[in-house]
Amino acid sequence: MEPILVAKNLSKKYGKVVALDDANLELYPGEVLGVIGDNGAGKSTLIKVLCGAVIPDSGEILLDGKQVSFTSPIEARTLGIETVYQNLALSPALSITDNMFLGREIRQKGFMGKFLRFLDKKAMAEEARKRLSELGLLTIQNINQLVETLSGGQRQGVAVARATSFGTKVVIMDEPTAALGVKESRRVLELIGEVRARGIPIILISHNMPHVFEVADRIHIHRLGTRLCVIDPKKYEMSDAVAFMTGAKEPPAN
C-alpha cells in the first residue's frame, strides 16, 4: 500500500539548534500513527512542518504521491491536511455552527447570498448537526449553543468534527487529551476510533503513553531531531518505548 502522506529528509535549524535533522515520516491510509518523543526531540517542529506552521529548510512533503508545499496552515488545510490544535482554535463566544464553518461559511443561494452575502444559517446548522451525529456526538443537542458552554471533551468533539468535515485527507491531532479528565479522555479516544472508521488517517501526537498505545496502529518514535524507529504497539511494551525514546535501549532495526 502506498502511503498517503510522506515527509522526506526534513531539516530545520533555529540558529545553531537543530530541530529537525533529516527526518522522515510515512502515514498510511486508514491508520492512526502515534508520534512520541522526549521533550526537545523535535516532534513538535515535525508536526508544525506537516501542518504548515513552520517552513522547513530542506526536504519534501508528498501528499497522495504528489509533492506539495505550503507556507501557512490555511494552505495546508486547503490541500486536505487538517490540524486539531492543542488549544483547539475555537472561538468560545461563537456558536458550534459558527465555529465549524469559521472561514468556510455557506452563503445563501441567489440574490440574498450573492449580492447581500447573507449566510445560509439553516444549511450550516443542518450540516453541523449531521457531522456531529456521524461522530457519535449526539449528546450536543442545541447546535446553536455557544462553544464556551461546552465541556472540554465536547469542545474537542467540535474541533474534530470541523477538522473532518471538508474533504479532509489527513488529520493531525496535537495532544488531544492533555487538558481532559479521565472520562472525557476516554470519549476523545473513542472519537479517534470513529474518525479512523470513516477512513481518515490520523497523526496523533501525545505525551500520554497509555493513550497512544491504546489507539495507535503504529508508533513513530522521534529522537534528536529524527525518526529513531517505528514500532508496533502490540509487540512492544510501554517501558520499551520509553527506553527507546530516552536512549536507554537500542531501537529495533526496521
Place this chain on the structure above:
Amino acid sequence: MNKISEDISKDLKDQPKFSGDIGSKDQDHHSFELGEQTTLKKIQHFLHGNPTIVPVIILILSVIGFGFIAGGKFFSAFNLSLIVQQVTIVGILAAAQTLIILTAGIDLSVAAMMVLASVFMGKLSVEMGIPTLPAIMVGMISGVATGAFNGLLVTRLRLPPFIVTLGTWNIFFALVIFFTGSQSIRSSDIEINAPLLHFWGERINLGGFVFTYGAFLMIGIFVFLWFLLNKTAWGRHVYAIGDDKDAAELSGIRTDRMLVSIYAVAGLVVAIGAWVSIGRVGSVSPTSFYEGNLDSITAVVIGGTSLFGGRGTIIGSLFGALIVGVFSSGLSIAGLDVLWQRFALGCLIIIAVGIDQWIRKVSN
C-alpha cells in the same frame, strides 16, 4: 422606532438560550450542574447569553426614573425627540466604535476622523467651489482612508490600537487645524454655497415628535450594521477576531486583512457621521466634538459591549447612546448642575464595566 424594536427582539432571539438542554442526562462527564444553580447564577447566565438586556433595562428604568423626577416636561414629545436628535452624532460614532471594540481594540480617533472628513466636505464645496456631491465623496474617502490607516498601523506595526489611535487622534486633529487655519466655515456660507451639506439636519414633524433626517439615518446605520454583523461571514469574523485572534487565524480567517477592513468600514461610518454633523451643528468647526471619542466609547460600554472583544451587540450601543442622552436631558430638566450629569455618567460607566466583568466570569 418600531423597526428597531423588531430588530432587537430578533437580536435577542438569535442568542442561544441557556436552558436545560445544555447538559443532557447521559453526559456524566459533564461538569455543568444546572439543577443546583442559584438564582444569581441563573441571572448571570441569562445576561451572558443576552448582553443587550442590561442596557435595555437601564434605559427603561432611567426613562421611568426621570419621568418621576422631572415630571411631564421630560415625557413631552418635543423633549423625547430632542434626546434622539442630540444623540445622533454620538450614536453614529458609537456604531463605528462598536466595530472596533468588538475586535478587542479601541479607537480614540473617531471624532477627529469625523471632523477631518467634515472639513474636507466643507472646504471643497464652500471655499473651493467644487460641486457638493464630489466634495462629500472626498470626505467619505477621507473617512475610509483614515480608518484604514489606523488598521494598517495596528496590523503592520503590531501596535496596540490604544496607542495607534492616541497618535492618530492628535495627527488628525493637527490636520484639521492645518486645513482650516482654526477658522470655522460659517453656517450661512454653507447654506448659500452647498445646502446639500445641511440635508441631514432637516426636520420632519410626526405628531409633535420632531426628528431630523439624520436621526433616521443613524437608525438606518445601526440596522445595516446589525445585518452585517449577524447575517454575513464578515460579521461573524469580527466576533471571532475579538474573541480569540490566534484561533481565528488558525481557522483560516486572514485576520490582518479583516482588521484593516473593519477599521475602514468604521471610517466610512464615521464619514457618514461627518455629513450628518454638518447638518446638526450647521457650521464646520475645527474644535467641535472634542469629547466625541470618549462619548462614543461611553455609549458602547454602557451598551453592554465588552472592552475585551468578541462580546456585545451593535443595537446595545444605540441603547447606550440613548441612555447617555436620557441622563443628560433628565438631569438638566430636573434642574441639576452639569457637573452632576458628568458624575452620573461616570458612575454609569463603572457600573456597566463592573457588570460586564461579572457576566464574563461565566465562561471560566
